[in-house]
Amino acid sequence: MALLKMKFSQQRRVRLAQGLWLLSWLAVMCGAFIFCLGVYLKIELLRRDEVMEDTDIHAVPNLLMLVGLASIGANWVASRVCQDSLDASRFPRWKVLLLGWYAVAVLLCCLLLAVVVLSYALQGRLEESLKVGLRNGIRFYKDTDVPGRCFQKETIDRLQMEFRCCGNNNFKDWFEIQWVSNRYLDFTSQEVKDRIRSNVDGRYLLDGVPFSCCNPASPRPCLQNQLTDSRAHYNYEYQSEELNLYSRGCRQALTDYYMGLMNSTGPGVLSVILIQLSVLLSMRYLQTAVDGAMALESPEGESEGYILEKDVKATYAEVKAKALDLLKFAQVDPASEVAGAEEGEKAAEASAKAATTAA
Amino acid sequence: MPFLSLKFNLQKRVKLAQGLWMLYWLAVIVGIILFSLGIFFKIELRKRSEIMDNNESHLVPNLLILVGMLSCGLNAFGGKLCHDSLDPQKFSKMKPMLRPYMLLCCGFNVLLLLLVLLSFLMQFAVYLTLAEGLKNAIRFYKDTDTPGRCFMKRTLDMTQIEFRCCGNNNFRDWFEVQWISNRYLDMSNDVVKDRVLSNVEGKYLMDSVPFSCCNPGSPRPCIQHHLTNNSAHYDYDHRTEELNIWNRGCRQAVFSYYSGIMNSIGALLIFTIVLEVRLRPHCRSQSVTCVLKGTELETWRLRVKILRVFQTIVENTKTAQITNVFYCNH
Numbered sequence: 001m002a003l004l005k006m007k008f009s010q011q012r013r014v015r016l017a018q019g020l021w022l023l024s025w026l027a028v029m030c031g032a033f034i035f036c037l038g039v040y041l042k043i044e045l046l047r048r049d050e051v052m053e054d055t056d057i058h059a060v061p062n063l064l065m066l067v068g069l070a071s072i073g074a075n076w077v078a079s080r081v082c083q084d085s086l087d088a089s090r091f092p093r094w095k096v097l098l099l100g101w102y103a104v105a106v107l108l109c110c111l112l113l114a115v116v117v118l119s120y121a122l123q124g125r126l127e128e129s130l131k132v133g134l135r136n137g138i139r140f141y142k143d144t145d146v147p148g149r150c151f152q153k154e155t156i157d158r159l160q161m162e163f164r165c166c167g168n169n170n171f172k173d174w175f176e177i178q179w180v181s182n183r184y185l186d187f188t189s190q191e192v193k194d195r196i197r198s199n200v201d202g203r204y205l206l207d208g209v210p211f212s213c214c215n216p217a218s219p220r221p222c223l224q225n226q227l228t229d230s231r232a233h234y235n236y237e238y239q240s241e242e243l244n245l246y247s248r249g250c251r252q253a254l255t256d257y258y259m260g261l262m263n264s265t266g267p268g269v270l271s272v273i274l275i276q277l278s279v280l281l282s283m284r285y286l287q288t289a290v291d292g293a294m295a296l297e298s299p300e301g302e303s304e305g306y307i308l309e310k311d312v313k314a315t316y317a318e319v320k321a322k323a324l325d326l327l328k329f330a331q332v333d334p335a336s337e338v339a340g341a342e343e344g345e346k347a348a349e350a351s352a353k354a355a356t357t358a359a
Numbered sequence: 360m361p362f363l364s365l366k367f368n369l370q371k372r373v374k375l376a377q378g379l380w381m382l383y384w385l386a387v388i389v390g391i392i393l394f395s396l397g398i399f400f401k402i403e404l405r406k407r408s409e410i411m412d413n414n415e416s417h418l419v420p421n422l423l424i425l426v427g428m429l430s431c432g433l434n435a436f437g438g439k440l441c442h443d444s445l446d447p448q449k450f451s452k453m454k455p456m457l458r459p460y461m462l463l464c465c466g467f468n469v470l471l472l473l474l475v476l477l478s479f480l481m482q483f484a485v486y487l488t489l490a491e492g493l494k495n496a497i498r499f500y501k502d503t504d505t506p507g508r509c510f511m512k513r514t515l516d517m518t519q520i521e522f523r524c525c526g527n528n529n530f531r532d533w534f535e536v537q538w539i540s541n542r543y544l545d546m547s548n549d550v551v552k553d554r555v556l557s558n559v560e561g562k563y564l565m566d567s568v569p570f571s572c573c574n575p576g577s578p579r580p581c582i583q584h585h586l587t588n589n590s591a592h593y594d595y596d597h598r599t600e601e602l603n604i605w606n607r608g609c610r611q612a613v614f615s616y617y618s619g620i621m622n623s624i625g626a627l628l629i630f631t632i633v634l635e636v637r638l639r640p641h642c643r644s645q646s647v648t649c650v651l652k653g654t655e656l657e658t659w660r661l662r663v664k665i666l667r668v669f670q671t672i673v674e675n676t677k678t679a680q681i682t683n684v685f686y687c688n689h
Contacts, residue, residue: 214571
């Protein structure tokens, strides 16, 4: 019993070929869309390269680009097959290729599913990578005279302004490191000397943040220094002040941004999977229908199309048997080996007898 | 031989018609681009209307939107006209519409010329509106509790950050206004009282700028306060310090942005005028059909086939027409 059998008249076969041709060109467009999506995601990740420690998350855009290119190629082949399908002289040469094509199409669908799963699974790695990268960025903020780190200040400032965030987890991260370079500190001043002596590492720590943490939506001009001292500023209460600085940490802000990007591409990728599957199924129907038609006496007559020739169990058994046959071909058959050994012995005895009778 | 020479003419006309059809569709696309550019410009003006005192003129974007729609309509109709001119039956139906269409096109070209002039001249108006608007914006920066002006601070801060500028002409504009609201000034403090008493109008003036003037590219943490006092900061000379805050004034920065948009609009309009002027005489000559008595012609139906595969399924139609007489109009 064939799986999902359908009857195809000549008219229906022609319609199927036309429809599949259009569908495969649609699938080519979808492949191009997936490729562009991968490129866009990669560019966005590369732009913030400096605050990311490792590049595990790049697997998602790389896979998208690969699948996009492969999909364009495979679906272009599908459209060529469609064009030749109604021509009895040209269709048979595609027969062998089609088996490989089915494997490639199934592989593409699996890879696309894997991309969707990966984009959720790698969120933890992304957060870790950002945590370390931002921690280093904040630590090297003051090193604008050290080659290799001199743009760290500008990067962090622009990042904080663009993503409306401050520090790694929150603004208090700036209290724990020295972000004012020694070049701009007056070491003869008593205040500076006191601060440096007040901690073990001899660092100039303050309860202040850089200007890029300031929130423009605050009704009052930005307060950057002496943030924990409510008496240092008029009408200022440290515990209840909310709008003065950005309250979100940059790690959270960046993670939300990238997760948002990847989630919004989810529905697009799923619909591409559906389109690819429908191309696959239609191609199978077309192949079997045209093969059936070519085997008939009158090629214009009705033929049958199906997904599998026998049902799932029988097909599985057949495939298994074929695979085992292939394996057996590599081994030497033990029964024929024994028979060959006996024959060899008999021949040796016969020649020995002949020798003794002759002698 | 008359038969051969006719064929050559007809093929040349067919090629010309095909080329013109493409050009007309190009003109329709240019019309769509003009329309979207008009909408984009209108949105950009609305986004920053707060720093222009809500006083800016929307004449250029409105006209551009109108021109875009007109261009699409006129060129689509013109394309259809050209396409039908090869078919004598259809052409005779269209003939009465030809004259008013030509007049409309002339009027449209005049409108395009006017718009080019406007897009270059209105830049002066934008400059003056910006100057006035920014002056007021800086004055009302502190009024975050006054209804109608409470978002001025945020708008001006975002403008200074986005356009990398400070103040109206330069950062010294901030020294001349009180940009800290009285709500945040401790009037019992001596320093504050001195400052307020030191000028005629009783304003709290300082040599400081808001944080949005800071340049992230500066190697040192931003110095916002006591800008003219060298001794207030270690290793600081206000005459030689360049990277600390933005040097450019916002009037210059925002104006160069809008001037760029208006110049590109002007350039695109000039290109459109050239395209329109080239299209008209060709279509006029295309409407000519030649005299021939009693010969067989082959006419090809022009269909642009984008999908080649459909050619095998849908055939090209060749119709042989035997005609007696065609008239040639000059």
